[in-house]
Amino acid sequence: MKSDHHLILRVIAKTLLPLITIYAFYVQFHGEVSAGGAFQAGVVLAVAVILYALIFGLAEAMRAVPPWFARGLAAAGVLIYGGVGVWAMVQGGQYLEYQALFNEPPGGHNGQHTGIILVEIGVLFAVAGAMVSIFYALAGRVAEIRDEDW
Amino acid sequence: MTGDMMGEASTSIISALLLSILFVMGVAIAHLRNLFAIVMLSGIYSLVCAAWYILVDAVDVGFTEAAVGAGMSTAVLLGAILLTSRNAKPERRFARLGPLAVCIAAGAMLIYATSDLPAAGDPASPANTGVGLTYLQINWADTGVPNVVTSVLASYRGFDTLGETLVVFIAGLAVVLLLGFGERSLAETLRKLKKEDKVP
Amino acid sequence: MWDIILERGSYWAIIAVMMIGLYIAFSAENLIKRLVGLSLFQTTICLFYVKLANVANATAPVLLAEDMPKDAYRGEGVAELVHVYSNPLPHVLMLTAIVVGVATLSLGLALIVRINESYGTIEADEIYASDVKVQMAEDADAARTSGEVVR
Numbered sequence: 001m002k003s004d005h006h007l008i009l010r011v012i013a014k015t016l017l018p019l020i021t022i023y024a025f026y027v028q029f030h031g032e033v034s035a036g037g038a039f040q041a042g043v044v045l046a047v048a049v050i051l052y053a054l055i056f057g058l059a060e061a062m063r064a065v066p067p068w069f070a071r072g073l074a075a076a077g078v079l080i081y082g083g084v085g086v087w088a089m090v091q092g093g094q095y096l097e098y099q100a101l102f103n104e105p106p107g108g109h110n111g112q113h114t115g116i117i118l119v120e121i122g123v124l125f126a127v128a129g130a131m132v133s134i135f136y137a138l139a140g141r142v143a144e145i146r147d148e149d150w
Numbered sequence: 151m152t153g154d155m156m157g158e159a160s161t162s163i164i165s166a167l168l169l170s171i172l173f174v175m176g177v178a179i180a181h182l183r184n185l186f187a188i189v190m191l192s193g194i195y196s197l198v199c200a201a202w203y204i205l206v207d208a209v210d211v212g213f214t215e216a217a218v219g220a221g222m223s224t225a226v227l228l229g230a231i232l233l234t235s236r237n238a239k240p241e242r243r244f245a246r247l248g249p250l251a252v253c254i255a256a257g258a259m260l261i262y263a264t265s266d267l268p269a270a271g272d273p274a275s276p277a278n279t280g281v282g283l284t285y286l287q288i289n290w291a292d293t294g295v296p297n298v299v300t301s302v303l304a305s306y307r308g309f310d311t312l313g314e315t316l317v318v319f320i321a322g323l324a325v326v327l328l329l330g331f332g333e334r335s336l337a338e339t340l341r342k343l344k345k346e347d348k349v350p
Numbered sequence: 351m352w353d354i355i356l357e358r359g360s361y362w363a364i365i366a367v368m369m370i371g372l373y374i375a376f377s378a379e380n381l382i383k384r385l386v387g388l389s390l391f392q393t394t395i396c397l398f399y400v401k402l403a404n405v406a407n408a409t410a411p412v413l414l415a416e417d418m419p420k421d422a423y424r425g426e427g428v429a430e431l432v433h434v435y436s437n438p439l440p441h442v443l444m445l446t447a448i449v450v451g452v453a454t455l456s457l458g459l460a461l462i463v464r465i466n467e468s469y470g471t472i473e474a475d476e477i478y479a480s481d482v483k484v485q486m487a488e489d490a491d492a493a494r495t496s497g498e499v500v501r
Binding site: 039 | 221303
Binding site: 166233246297299324325 | 356357358359360361362363364365366367368369370371372373374376377378379380382383385386387389390393394396397400401402403404405406407408409410411412413417418419428429430431434435436437438439440441442444445446448449450451452453454455456457459460461462463464466471472473
């Protein structure tokens with residue numbers, strides 16, 4: 001990866017990567033109003049990391065997003081999702097009953113909005129972390145992608 | 151009304167076009183031997199599928215298919231090809247006949263079974279009048295979220311999604327357990343590279 | 351006749367594509383090609399579900415302004431819809447199925463990578479042949495050692 005003929009690829013990737021990341025978060029937080037949601041956002045976020053790894057090398061990508069961070073992100077996502085359910089139970093409702101989060105009367109939407117946003121953040125973390133871990137596990141076995149391999 | 155008719159007709163034509171592209175691509179994948187070409191074609195297949203999903207109003211599914219099928223699964227398949235082999239061995243001549251017969255028989259039976267299905271696009275079909283319509287009607291009063299897919303996904307069917315999230319997490323965990331975390335192999339690579347630099 | 355084709359034609363096309371995926375999964379000896387065939391098959395099942403959820407002259411299940419009144423909660427909370435929307439439930443099921451599909455696909459690929467490491471090949475018939483060879487050699491060994499004990 002020392003050769004210079006990837007220069008155009010690198011320059012374009014440097015412009016694209018922040019846009020992809022911002023787009024992932026846009027999809028995440030705009031998913032309630034329009035098409036999109038946590039599953040898509042998680043995959044788009046993971047694809048940003050994968051693109052970085054493909055162009056700048058796996059070692060660089062692992063320095064930016066360490067494997068332990070990806071694993072922890074996946075586990076934290078599942079815990080957040082489960083934790084929202086436990087929160088609803090603590091408030092006296094049933095598991096994952098968002099209406100009970102703030103003990104609102106029917107027709108109040110704060111609990112639903114909070115619950116959906118928290119759950120979607122959990123799904124985002126879990127999907128992004130799991131996908132990045134999968135890619136690291138598969139790509140970590142390859143020594144280095146040489147040009148003649150393509 | 152004529153506008154609706156025109157819209158329906160053009161939708162059916164575009165749908166038929168996309169499905170025939172999918173058919174041709176499937177035949178091409180069945181014939182190809184080069185795994186790299188197969189993986190690339192399956193990525194394009196997912197992209198065409200995404201276009202078809204948008205055509206039949208499933209915007210969220212189309213989005214997912216474009217992100218997952220064309221992005222993620224292509225990257226994972228390419229990683230696996232790099233680790234295994236680039237070409238598939240040609241199949242034996244007569245080994246294809248059995249699967250072909252089974253698939254033709256199964257397809258004929260399924261096509262015969264479609265005579266019992268409701269017509270495509272029927273608003274009064276059992277699938278479209280049941281709980282799906284109820285979700286559409288009660289969603290705004292219940293949750294105040296305009297995207298019904300999101301509210302069904304995260305609120306009405308939260309348990310289901312919790313299970314799916316767990317499945318994704320466990321699949322990632324299983325891959326990591328099978329192949330290692332990636333750090334050790336990376337360290338080996340770095341050591342090897344350092345050695346190679348030192349030797350000359 | 352023309353009516354039947356218009357009503358059921360899309361099902362038939364989807365079933366044809368589905369059978370190609372099944373054929374690839376059945377006939378391919380190469381394990382990666384087999385997995386690609388399986389994922390094609392799975393994608394086509396998603397196509398079928400989404401086609402069933404489609405309603406003629408409907409829009410995507412994102413509520414339009416007319417269906418979002420200001421005084422949202424009225425008694426039972428069941429609203430009469432102004433517009434026609436497609437059925438959102440199959441969309442939700444297929445959305446999660448696609449994401450779970452890629453996770454299981456990568457699990458299968460991880461298994462294939464391990465198979466390649468221990469067998470040196472990813473062709474199903476070669477793996478079968480080498481399994482048979484190893485088993486026969488072990489059987490021969492066992493027969494020889496037991497024969498020695500008897501003698």
